[in-house]
Amino acid sequence: MKDSFFRQVFWSRFRTNRFAMAGALLIVFLFLVSLLAPLITPYGPDDLDLYHVLMPPSGTHWFGTDDLGRDVLTRIIYGARISLKVGFVAVGIAVAIGTVIGLVSGYYSGRLDNILMRFVDIMLCFPTFFLILAVIAFLEQSIWYIMIIIGLTGWMGVARLVRAEVLSIRERDYVMAVRALGASDTRIIFRHILPNSLSPVLVSATLGVAGAILTESALSFLGIGVPPPTPSWGNILTAGKEYIEFAWWLTLYPGLAITVTVLAYYLVGEGIRDALDPRLKR
Amino acid sequence: MIAYLAKRILLLIPLMLGITLITFAVVHLAPGEPVEMQISMNPKVTAEARERLKKFYGLDKPLHVQYAVWVKKLAMLDFGRSFAPDNRPVIDKIRERIPITLSLNIISLVIEFGLAIPIGILAAIRRDTLFDKGMTVFVFIGFAVPTFWLALLLMYLFGVKLGWLPVSGLHSLGSEAYGSLRWLLDMAKHLLIPVSVAAFGSLAGLSRYMRSTMLDVIRQDYITTARAKGLPERTVIFRHALRNALLPVITLLGLSVPGLIGGSVIFETIFAIPGMGQLFYGGVMARDYPLVMGILVIGAGLTLIGNLLADLGYAFADPRIRHGQGS
Numbered sequence: 001m002k003d004s005f006f007r008q009v010f011w012s013r014f015r016t017n018r019f020a021m022a023g024a025l026l027i028v029f030l031f032l033v034s035l036l037a038p039l040i041t042p043y044g045p046d047d048l049d050l051y052h053v054l055m056p057p058s059g060t061h062w063f064g065t066d067d068l069g070r071d072v073l074t075r076i077i078y079g080a081r082i083s084l085k086v087g088f089v090a091v092g093i094a095v096a097i098g099t100v101i102g103l104v105s106g107y108y109s110g111r112l113d114n115i116l117m118r119f120v121d122i123m124l125c126f127p128t129f130f131l132i133l134a135v136i137a138f139l140e141q142s143i144w145y146i147m148i149i150i151g152l153t154g155w156m157g158v159a160r161l162v163r164a165e166v167l168s169i170r171e172r173d174y175v176m177a178v179r180a181l182g183a184s185d186t187r188i189i190f191r192h193i194l195p196n197s198l199s200p201v202l203v204s205a206t207l208g209v210a211g212a213i214l215t216e217s218a219l220s221f222l223g224i225g226v227p228p229p230t231p232s233w234g235n236i237l238t239a240g241k242e243y244i245e246f247a248w249w250l251t252l253y254p255g256l257a258i259t260v261t262v263l264a265y266y267l268v269g270e271g272i273r274d275a276l277d278p279r280l281k282r
Numbered sequence: 283m284i285a286y287l288a289k290r291i292l293l294l295i296p297l298m299l300g301i302t303l304i305t306f307a308v309v310h311l312a313p314g315e316p317v318e319m320q321i322s323m324n325p326k327v328t329a330e331a332r333e334r335l336k337k338f339y340g341l342d343k344p345l346h347v348q349y350a351v352w353v354k355k356l357a358m359l360d361f362g363r364s365f366a367p368d369n370r371p372v373i374d375k376i377r378e379r380i381p382i383t384l385s386l387n388i389i390s391l392v393i394e395f396g397l398a399i400p401i402g403i404l405a406a407i408r409r410d411t412l413f414d415k416g417m418t419v420f421v422f423i424g425f426a427v428p429t430f431w432l433a434l435l436l437m438y439l440f441g442v443k444l445g446w447l448p449v450s451g452l453h454s455l456g457s458e459a460y461g462s463l464r465w466l467l468d469m470a471k472h473l474l475i476p477v478s479v480a481a482f483g484s485l486a487g488l489s490r491y492m493r494s495t496m497l498d499v500i501r502q503d504y505i506t507t508a509r510a511k512g513l514p515e516r517t518v519i520f521r522h523a524l525r526n527a528l529l530p531v532i533t534l535l536g537l538s539v540p541g542l543i544g545g546s547v548i549f550e551t552i553f554a555i556p557g558m559g560q561l562f563y564g565g566v567m568a569r570d571y572p573l574v575m576g577i578l579v580i581g582a583g584l585t586l587i588g589n590l591l592a593d594l595g596y597a598f599a600d601p602r603i604r605h606g607q608g609s
Contacts, residue, residue, distance in 0.1 A: 122300035125582040125589075127544030130562060131308065134574055137566040138312030214428055218548055221430055222563070237431060241552070244438050251438065255431035263426035 013275035020271020026264035034080040043071040045078040045231050054247045064249035066239055072249060075231035076257050082232040083261060086147050086216040087209035093151025095158055095205050102162025103189055103197075107170060117163070120156045128153050129218070136219060141227035146219060150212050158204055165197030199276045206269035210262040217258050233258050286597060290590055297586060302356060305578040306349050309571055356579065362572035364565075372576040375561060380580075382452070383550070383557035386473065387542040390480035391535075398485050399531065402492025406500065406527075407519055417489065424486025430548045433479045437552070440475065448472050450554035476553045480545065484538060491534060496527040529600055536592025540585045 014020055033040065049069030057064045063072035105116040131153050139145045169175060170193065178192055219225030220234025221241075228235055233254040240251035336342045340351065355362060361372035405414045441449035448454060452472050453465075460468060499505065500523055508518045546559030554560075558577060565573035 118296065118300065122297055122304060122582075125297070125301055125540065125585040126304070126578065127540040127581045127585070129544030129547055130578060130581055133547060133563065133566055134308055134578060135312055138309075138569065210426070217428055218430055222548070222551060237434070241434055244434060245442050248438060251431070251434050255428060255435070258428050258431065259423070259426045262428075263422060266422055266425050 010275050014271055017271045017274060019267045020274075023264040023267030023271065026260065027268065030080050030084065030261060030264070033077055034084055037074075037077045037081065041071070041074040041077055043074045045075050046070065046229050047074075054243060054250075056247075057249050063253045064247065066236070066247075066250055067243060072236065072253055075236055076233065076254055079231045079233045079236065079254065079257065080261070082143065082226055082230065083213045083216065083258075086143065086150070087212045087265075089147040090150035090154065090212040090216075091205050091208040093148060094154040094208060095201060096155075097151070098155035098158025099162050099194070099201060101155070102159040103166055103194060105159065106163035106166025107185070107189055107193065109167075113163075116159075120159055123153070123156050126153075129215070132215065132219070133222075133224070136224050141224065143226050143230070146216055146225055147212075150215050154208060154212070158201055158208075161200045161204055162197055165200060166193055169193050169196050203269050203273045203276070206265055206272060210265035210269070213258065213262055213265070283597065287594070290593065294586060294590070298583065299353075301582040301586070302353050302579060303349075305575050305582070306352065308578070309575050310345060310348070352575070361576040361579075364573050365570045366565075366568060366573070372572045375573060376558070376576060376580060379556065379558045379561045382555065383543070383546050383559060386477060386480070386549075386555070386557065387546070389473070390477045391538070391542070393477065393481040394485050394488060395531070395535070397481070398488035399492050399528070401485075401489040403496050403519075403524065403527070405489070405493045406496035409497065414493075417493075421486040421490045424482060427483075429479055429483040429545065430552055432482065433475065433549065433552050436475045436479060447474055449475075452555055472553075476549050476555065480542070480549060483545065484541065488531075488534065488538075492527070492531065495530050496523065499523045499527045502526075529596060532595045532599060533592050535595075536585075536589040539588035540581070543581050543584065 037045075047070060049065065051069065052061075052065050053067055053069045055061055055065040055069075061071050061073070063076065066072055066075070101116055101120075105113045132149050135149050136145065139149075175188060175192055178188055183192075216225055216232065217234035217237070220232045221237050223235070223238055225234050226232035236254040237251060240247070240254065243250055333342070340348060343351075352362070359373070361376070363369050364372050364375060401417060405417045408414055437449045440447040448471060452469055454468050454472075505518060505523055508522045509515075513522075543558065546557055547563055548559070549555065550557045550559040551563060558581075562574065562577045564570075565577065
């Protein structure tokens with residue numbers, strides 16, 4: 001993507017999309033909030049207060065307190081850190097693997113392509129959540145493992161996308177020209193093909209962040225995700241399920257946080273898609 | 283058509299082998315052994331007993347030998363015995379759970395497709411109306427809401443607050459004594475929340491997909507021709523456009539299988555439904571290798587078959603493929 005293209009065309013299109021801009025602002029807001037968490041919250045995420053357990057929302061605790069008297073709003077704000085981290089690292093891993101496999105597969109085609117794509121087919125057959133569960137449960141509970149495993153099970157879509165792009169770019173005249181000039185395969189792939197095949201990846205990565213956040217929260221909800229006492233939106237919900245009969249606020253607010261965040265990434269992802277290629281706009 | 287069919291079926295063999303290889307690798311390369319699990323609960327086990335236990339489960343042999351033994355048995359549909367204390371054949375355990383998960387998924391699939399297709403079509407032909415815009419918003423929310431959270435909220439609202447519906451299990455206590463009609467009604471009541479949440483989760487994506495394929499079709503020349511001939515709009519949409527717009531949906535049906543099976547873990551845990559997901563979760567926690575591997579292979583195999591059926595359905599429905607033109 002050329003610099004001028006980005007500024008003139010992409011940005012001017014993206015800016016006029018009200019939904020996408022709202023999503024982008026929301027993501028910026030979430031980043032700020034999670035960065036500044038210690039400054040904006042009067043409580044610590046692990047401050048116990050056994051005299052005020054399961055208190056409904058009030059002036060002192062806007063979102064109420066949990067079963068150990070911890071402030072729910074504070075824990076949700078700190079939980080945003082986990083979600084952002086998981087989303088970006090997991091998708092980073094998935095995009096890196098997917099891009100490499102897609103590039104190699106599309107550029108060299110033939111037998112190697114066939115083998116790699118069958119591998120993708122096989123990976124896509126597994127119910128992803130089962131695969132993640134099978135591995136995660138055998139490992140020590142840690143946020144790093146979660147990010148890695150979500151990344152390792154989420155690259156197949158990117159690989160297919162990149163491969164399709166490469167297949168069409170490979171035959172274009174400018175690639176022929178570079179090859180005729182004697183450029184090496186590596187140079188052609190990384191200098192000339194990769195930059196031109198990244199736009200669909202950008203869209204799928206943005207949507208992927210949303211998916212990774214959802215997966216992490218589901219894992220933490222099942223009790224095999226982010227280990228307590230570290231607050232994550234999913235593990236706050238675990239307590240929420242436990243006390244759903246007397247403490248609705250423990251369930252309502254963390255779930256809203258997930259929904260709003262995921263929604264923001266979807267809106268931005270769709271916005272990027274429309275801005276990159278208005279023909280696709282529907 | 284027959285050559286195509288043969289090719290597809292032959293391709294199943296390497297894919298199935300790949301599935302077993304990945305399954306085996308995932309389960310065996312992860313740290314922590316099933317034997318350790320049993321020992322940690324009982325510190326009095328000696329080193330010798332531990333070796334005996336390993337030998338009993340065949341875990342003392344090198345990995346490639348273990349794999350070969352396992353695959354050879356799989357080829358004869360022998361999934362081995364569970365490591366759990368009951369030591370029952372894995373296939374029996376799966377067989378009693380699979381109907382529950384499958385029927386739950388089929389019911390939600392029917393609801394999902396039944397709602398998403400008309401919604402998508404309506405949104406496409408009434409493009410940019412209030413209905414279309416409302417649906418777009420609904421779709422985005424549907425994408426973003428974590429299904430397990432929605433399940434919790436509905437449980438709270440209908441189960442706890444209003445008390446209209448039961449919140450867990452498949453049957454009420456003492457339902458064995460009910461007449462068959464009452465028994466069925468009782469089960470339907472138990473299934474209402476899980477099934478609607480499951481359907482809602484994928485409704486969004488499908489209806490959006492349906493809308494965009496329908497929009498694609500409507501733009502084609504032959505639709506313009508049909509309109510130019512003076513056919514009523516109803517005929518144009520339902521006789522000419524709909525058929526082609528429905529084709530890609532067949533493929534989607536096959537693709538949605540793994541997601542549904544994977545999602546069952548969460549639903550079955552929340553609602554205490556004794557299905558495959560719950561079985562798998564328990565197996566994973568107890569490091570029950572044969573059970574975990576068996577479910578992974580069956581889950582992936584079901585997806586493979588689902589995709590094949592979808593592709594065949596597509597080939598059958600699309601005359602371009604049926605008559606051997608095109609790809």
